[in-house]
Structure formats: C-alpha cells, structure tokens
Amino acid sequence: MTNPSDKLRFATVWLAGCSGCHMSFLDLDEWLFELAEHVDVVFSPVASDIKDFPENVDVCLVEGAVANADNLELALQLRQRTRLVVSFGDCAVTGNVPALRNLWSEVDGGSRQSVLDRGYLELADTGAQHPHAPGIVPELLERVRPLHEVIPVDLYLPGCPPSAERIRAAIEPLLSGETPAMEGTAMLKFG
C-alpha cells in the first residue's frame, strides 16, 4: 500500500460510454457504505469533485471506450498512476456502441468525419455546422478502441452494464488484496 492510511485509494473513470456502468455501480446501494469503510474515493464522476487524476491510485474502474483525445490522455495518465486497472463494462472491454462508428472507417473520409457529418450536419434541425472550439471540444480519434488496445488492463468486467452483484463480486476480493476469478456465468456476461 502506498498511502499512509490502510484504506485503498479507489477511482472510477468515465470515458466514452453512457454512464450506465456507473449507474449500476450506484445500484450497490447500502453496500457502498461498506465500500467506503475500505476505500478512499480519490477520483470519480459520481463520488468525487477532484478534476485531476491523482497519483498512487490502487484500483481504478474504467467505464467507456477510448474515442477522443481526452479519453486517450486520461487513459494513459491513469495507467501510469494506478496499480490495478479494471476494464469496466462492455464499452471499455469491447468498444461496444461507441465503436460502431468504426464500421465507416474505410469510407467517406473515415469514421470520424462520417459520425460528425451525420450528427451535426445531416441530423441538424437548424444551424447545421461542425462544432469548433479548439481546446474545449476534444478531437475525435479516427478509430474508437477498447481500453486494452490503448493501455494494459489488469481485470475485465464485461456487461452492458455489469449488474451490481457482479460489480460487488469483482471488487470485494480486491479489497482484501485478492484477484477475483472472472469465470462462469456468475462473473462473465457480455450485453
């Protein structure tokens, strides 16, 4: 343990995804109080106001695929600062819905251009234009990738979303320094 208290430094990250995995995490309800006794939540879109990913994180759940420059930067950063990275949910594990635009990677200027045109020009009711705000709107990557194609991942927890029970079953062993066996219908499910 790298932190002075014996609590684990725990983080959750939200990349390109619908936040459904985080909602499922919140469905753990009263168990979250139990969790809070074992961990310090040092970074999370649902349980912390910290804006910068901190150093010396023990466990980080990463929801979402890597779809834009911010996602990529954060993924690289959290990997350097985290001991155990969990690919959390189907978007992180497979790319899932956010990666569907990769189907158009070979046509019409690539998937990036295609999805922007579709979203901001073709489907616009009024004022069709591409968003342009350098430094504010992050650039889309040409190809959306699952997390493990960008950084090494230590544990995979697929599901869309993974149920609260499975999230708990995966996290609980981590609290006592053990690695959960991600096997069988109880622990593995896509979709």
Next chain:
Amino acid sequence: MSVHTLTVDGVEVAVPDGASLLDAVRAAGAELPTLCHLDGLTPVGACRLCLVELEGSGKLQPACATAAGEGMAVLTQTPQLREWRRMAVELFFAEGNHVCAFCVANGNCELQDVAVTVGMDHSRFPYQYPNRRVDASHPQFAIDHHRCILCTRCVRVCDEIEGAHVWDVANRGAECSIIAGLDQPWGEVAACTSCGKCVDVCPTGAIFRKDDTTAEKEAHRERPQLLRAARDQHQWQNQ
C-alpha cells in the same frame, strides 16, 4: 449393431457404430462447446470448438465430424485445447460486429454463451469492424450479416431439411457471406418457403423474426433433430 468402446478423459464409454466422437463425449457425461454443429444437420467441422485430442497421436479432430472408433482415447480439456478454444471464440468476436447490448438474441445466443464457457473476458485480437449488410426484405424475417459467424446451419437446414436451398455461401476467406439466391434480397428469392427453419437454427441474432426486438429472440434449435428423426426413423411426437 456393433459397438465401439473408447475413453473420454479417462472415462470408458461404449457407443454404437456410426456414432461421432461428440456422441461419445456426451455419453461420457462431458460437454464440448459447439457452434457450427447442430444435431440433425450434417456436421461440417468448421468452428473448431469441439476439437479433441486423440491420445497417442496428439492429433486434433473435430468431435462432431469424426467417427468414434474402437479403443480411441479422447482428451477434451487439455490446457492447450482450452486456450485454443478461447482464441477461436475471440477470433469470432473480432471478425464480426457482435454487440450483445442491443442484439435480438441477447440472452439466447450460442456465441454469447460459448464466450462464457471458454472463459473469454475480452478479445486479445483487434476488432475488424466489417461494414456488412442488413437485409430486411423478407416480410417476416431479416438477416443481419454483422452477427453472422458463417456456421452454415441456415444453409444446411434449408437444403437438407426444407429442401429449398435458398441459402449458400458466397465469396471466400474473410469476404465469405451467406447469400440468398443470386445474392439477391431475401424477400425476392422465390425458392424461400418462409418456413423459418433458418431462424430456428441460427446460433446468434443474425437471422431473426422482425417482430422481435432486443433480447426477444427465441430459437428452436432442437427442430432439425426432431424432423430428421421423424423422417428417417419415423419417430413422431404424437406417438
């Protein structure tokens, strides 16, 4: 009828002449993952999930398409076989677009199940994201090629059981696809009797009823076997 005695993972079994290694494995109470195989259809040995090792020779044979022989010693669960099965499933996931979250077959999909069976928690091979077709030209059914794993069950059931041969495989290699007629919209192919057997046997959500939405597909994968037993052995369900 003569009988062959063999062992499956050390368990001795006796099966009738003509039985496959898959029959022998099941007789021994073991299970093997399968995708292309379906009882009642001619085996093709294409998905490679039911590969077993013949002790001694070290040779791998598809259990579904190999006849059980006297004295064989079959291994079904060596670490090597398990690893290769997992890789095969990863290859299936990576070559198509299998998005369980909004698939009509979510919860009733053999590919989804087999991923769990072989312990695939992610694919180590990059997804290919092929841009394939969806054909909903048939009044009752549709085929979404993104979800097709080329098991050819639809081709076989339509040819062997229904006798219509609407489906076949076109092209080759990674370009292979299931086609109706001369690669026409399904709804325009006169040979189709709309019997729905292809829907019943499809292991994934590739062929489905248009009425069904996410996670609503019901498959009836036992039907070819029932039909074949009825035809070949005159075993009817009302007897």
Next chain:
Amino acid sequence: MIAPPSAQSPPSAPSPPQAELPAQAVERTTRLIRQHRGRADALIEVLHQVQELYGYLPPGALAQVARELKLPLSRVHGVASFYHLFRLEAPTAHRCAVCLGTACFVKGGGELAARIEQRLGLRLDDAAGNGTWALEHVSCLGACGQAPVLVVDGRLEPRLPMDDPEALDRRLSALGLTAGADAADAPGGAS
C-alpha cells in the same frame, strides 16, 4: 457519410435481368450445357464457357445456368464467386495483371504494382480500375524464370527492368500503361 443501416434495400445484386441477354448467347449457353449433358458437376466448366461468351458472368446468365443444370441459384452464385477467375462484373476495356508470386516478389513485383497503380491512377484489385484499365494481382504464373512479369491484355510480359527506373517507364509506356491513355492507343487492345 453514415447511411443509416438500411433495412429495405441491401446493396446487393438486382434481380436477374434475363430479358436483356442477347438471344444468341442464351441459345449458345443452352447448347453448351447440353454438350455437358446437363450434369451438375460440369458447373465450373460451364461457367468458364459462359464467361467466354459474355466476358463475365451476368446475373441473367447465372440464372439460366442454374435453371438448365437444375441447381439452386445460391449454389451457382456461391461457386461463381468462390473462384478468382470468374468475374461477376463487366470487365474494363484493358486489363493488367501483376504477378506477386514469390519469385516476382523477390524481384520487385510489389514495387512494380505500386508503379503501375501510380501511372494509371487506380488501385490494385479494384475491378472498376480507372474506367479503362483495371489492375489485378495474380499469385504465380509459373513464369518465375522471367520474374518479375506482367500480363497485359492476356499477353505475358517478362523481365520488367526493376533496377532501371527509366527503362521501366519506357517499357510500361510502350505497353500502353499510361494514365488517361485512350483505349485504342493500347497495343494489343481489343480494338
């Protein structure tokens, strides 16, 4: 641009336009199928001969072959699309094949293909080519002693001088492999 996955009209071949086939070719097809005594196993031979008749395998001709050999349509299309030498689209006026067999590869076949792509402004193995020329690869012509080789409109061109760019360009120009070359200019052309 992202076209929404169209439910109604997959971009597949249209229904066989039987009526458009020249009556003479249809009769010839019937005759040659009779010569094979209508045997289903003659399918590949029949397809070779039908392709000679039309220059490719039009859907109507495939439908006729299926009918007269008493084979399912999908079976005939499955076979026709399996083999590389069967063409399902009308060919361009001129065709060039570059050998990428091992001997040709060792002697610069890859660079040769790239050079021709550049000269003709087309992509290897794109059947549409530049409208006039199409460039395809072949895996080995067994002319390894003459590597690297090309086939230009059916004629084998041995020993392309890959070590002398100027001589190579002269040779390719002499073969008519020039961007915008009028079909009639190409030696050995169909004219």
Next chain:
Amino acid sequence: MASPTPLQLRCCAASGCRSAGSEALQAALLAARDQLGGAAEAVTIKPVGCLRLCGRGPLVALDRSGGDGQEPSAGSTELYAELTPEQAPALLAAATGLGDELAAQRLDPAHPFFALQKAVVLEGCGVVNPESIDDALAHGSYAQLKRVLLECTPEQVRDQVKRSGLRGRGGAGYPTGLKWDTVALQPPGPRTVVCNADEGDPGAFMDRSVLESDPHRLIEGMAIAAYAVGADQGYVYVRAEYPLAIERLRLALKQARAKGLLGAGIAGSSFNLRLEVRVGAGAYVCGEETALLASIQGQRGTPRPRPPFPAQVGLWGAPTLINNVETLASIPVILREGGDWYAAIGTEGSKGTKVFALSGAVANTGLVEVPMGTSLRTVVQTIGGGVPGADGPNGGVKAVQTGGPSGGCIPAHLLDTPVDYESLRDLGSMMGSGGLVVMGETTSMPEVARHFMRFSVNESCGKCVPCRAGTVQLAQMLDRFVERRASLADLERLEALCRMVGATSLCGLGQAAPNPVLSTLRYFRQEYQAACREPGQCEPPDACLLQEVTP
C-alpha cells in the same frame, strides 16, 4: 527410335521460352531454312518442351550426331540461349558449320547447371515433341503401359512402386505405394484416379513444365496407376492459369484415345479407362485433396475433415487415388527400370530424384532435377550460380524459401542441408511441390512472412475460423513488424496465434499458413525484435501509439 537425322534443332516451346519469344524464333528458323537451302535443308526443326534454363530463353538445342540427345550434356549437343528471330540464319549457319557468330550465346553443356542434373521424370522433357504422340511413342511412351497390361497383375505393379520407395511429390511425401494399396484394397466397387495438377505454390512450375513438355508420360503414369488400383475413370485437375498445359494435355488425350491407348480395351487388353481434364478457376486451396474433389464435382473448393480419406471416400463417394503430376510422371520410368533401380537413387528415406523450380535472386533460373539428398548449396550455388554479382562463402544468399506458402525460409548457414523430406521438415520448412526461391541479403524477413500471410488471407476458403479470421489477424500483426511499430507483446501474440492457427485449422492450407512466420522467427528473430519498440524507447512513451490512434 526416330530415324537418325544428321542435324536437328530442338526449339523450346514451353511457356517460359514462349514468353521470351520462342514462337517467333521457331518461325524465323523455318523461314531461314527454306531461304538458305543447301545444307540447311537437312536440318530438322522440332518444337520440344522445357530445356531447363528458363531464365535465359528462348533456348534451342542443336544435335549434331543425329537422334535426340538424351541430355544436353551429351558431346554431340550444343545449346544456345537468348536467341532473337533475327539470329535464325546465324544459328542455321552455325549448325551447318558455316559460321560462328553465336559463340557468345552458346551455353557450356558441361556447366554444373546441366551436368549435375539427373533426368528421370524429365527425361523426355526437351526431347520429345509434346504435340506429337508419334514422337512420344518413338521415345518409348506407353511401352510400360502396354507391358504391364500384358504381363503384370495390379499387385505386381503396386509392388514395383512400393519397392521404388517413391513418395508423393505434392509436398507431404506420403508413400505412393501405400496410397495405391489403400485404394486398391477398398471393398469392391468403382474407383477413380485423379491427377492433382493444381500447382499453386508461388515459385513452382515443375508440373507445368511436365504437362507442357511431355504430357504422354503423365497419361501413361495415370493409366498405369488406374490399372494398379482398379480404376476405370480419371480426371486431371489443372489450374486454369496454365492454358498451354491444358491445350497440350487435351491434345495428348485426344491422340491417346485415337491410338486406343485410352478408352475401352486398351492395347488389346480388357482394361478400360476414361480420362478427362477438369480446369480449375483460380483457387489455391483446390490443391488440397478434399477441396480438389469438391471442385471436380463442380462445387466450391472447400475442404472437409479427414478421415474419411479420399482413398476411402472420394469422388462421388468412391475410393479415389490422388497423386500429383510429378509422382505419376515417375511411374513409367520406375516400371521400365524397376523399383530397385529407382530406390538406389536418393537417400534412405527419400528415394529417387526431385524436380525443383529454381528462381528468385539467383543467376541461373529454371528447372532442375537432381537426386534426393543433393545439398541445397549444390542446387543454389553450384547449379544456380548464387546471387548475381555477389560473392562470399554463401554467394550472397540470405535464405532459400522452399515449400511455398506452406514452407519456410532456410538460412544461408544451413545450405549444406541435404534436400529430402525429413531434413527440410526438421528445419521447419518442407519439401513442398518443389519451388526453390532464393533470397538475397537485402530481403526483409518480416516482409517475406507478410507476403506469404497475405497470400494465405487471399486464398483461405473461409470455411474454418482459425484460417479465415486468424490469417487476417496474423497479416495485420505482421504489418506492425514491417512498419516497425510492433511491441514485444506483439511478438508473443504472433507466436501464440501462429501455433493456434497451425494446430486447429481444418486443412493443410491453414495448418501450414503460419510456417513462413515461424521459420523466419526461428532463423531471423533479430529482424522481428529490431522492429519492436522497447518500452521507454519512445519519447513521449506512447509516441507510436499516439501516432496510430490520433487523426
């Protein structure tokens, strides 16, 4: 024998020399002979098959002492290379002793390229006129067929083949006699014999040369095989990319039928045989025997699991003997000289001779037949002359590729390996059908591996997933090495997937597809390692990755 002629020009009319202009040359020779008259009129001009040194075609052999020189090395024969039609008169002048203009184009028949060859399968190749059955008969074709039909039982024929130790020349090296026995000993019923002439390995043109040069030898071999296993019908499956071979084979079949050497009651015996040509349509996988059978039956050329083997369940369910061209073309000689004679050539495990197609970065490219067990060095350096313009102990050779997309690259330091089935297999390559492609020092091995993997991607039939999807993934991994953006983890993944595809694919194509990768990894691993970025080698650390994913 043909009536002795004082002077004879044998003009190569096989594909290699044709593409170099041999047809025009032969026409020019005929015209020049008519024009010159006199002594030239006595010169016979005869089209023949391959004269071996394809890289320097068109080739013409000049026989001085009459008759057909069995080997170009015979003292009475001269060989001329790279002739133009304009040089036709000069050649005739040289033949009639009236000039010596072409001395520079005269090849030395004592050169190891010719002197070290041993013509067994190719004994008629470059000697007989491939379009004339009379010429073939004059050179002994069909003599063995007639003899065995009269004198031998099928068992006796199979016995000679077993004694010869002949092994399948298509690549796998299965003992031919054993295969014949398996087919012959199936329960009574119809049988079929199939000649696999779907020579698809890039860099291989041995079978094409036999078909174009001496088709009657193949037909005779097939007929003998059919007699030995009890077949009364047969097919030659030829790839469509060989139009000249198909044309000559069809002509030869027609001639043989007309002479009663095929059909009903062959040569007065009760043996019947119907032989047909089936032309492929561009599918490498059809060289795999179950795919080939599917293709002959007019289907997609997809393989099926074996067993049952074609020897048990083949064409239309009947026992079927499948042999390759070179195997069947060896049969007449084996029966003429006896199995023991053949077995005395070659090594303990690999008997007889093997025909190789030598090409790539080598001075002398062409067709080479040598006894099994000849070292690669002899073939590549002594016979082939090494890499043009290079010297050093290995003559500028970096590696020799054998076995095509199913084989591997043997590094220069192992050039002393004898060429036989086992030695090549032990080195992680294989005999294959006989293509030998020489690679010079500048060849990048990951690129070679990718070249073959792309070939396999293109040729995979798509039936089983390891081959259909695995080869695609392997080719993409190899892209990373060729483009020098791989990681050490990629190297591990590459090897793991190679093993999986090799072990689990349905047929030989997929099973062997990883071989070029595995063999180059074995001998040239440093080239793969050099293409990997070390962690921390890049600045910033993920520069390569960023390059890959950012627009």
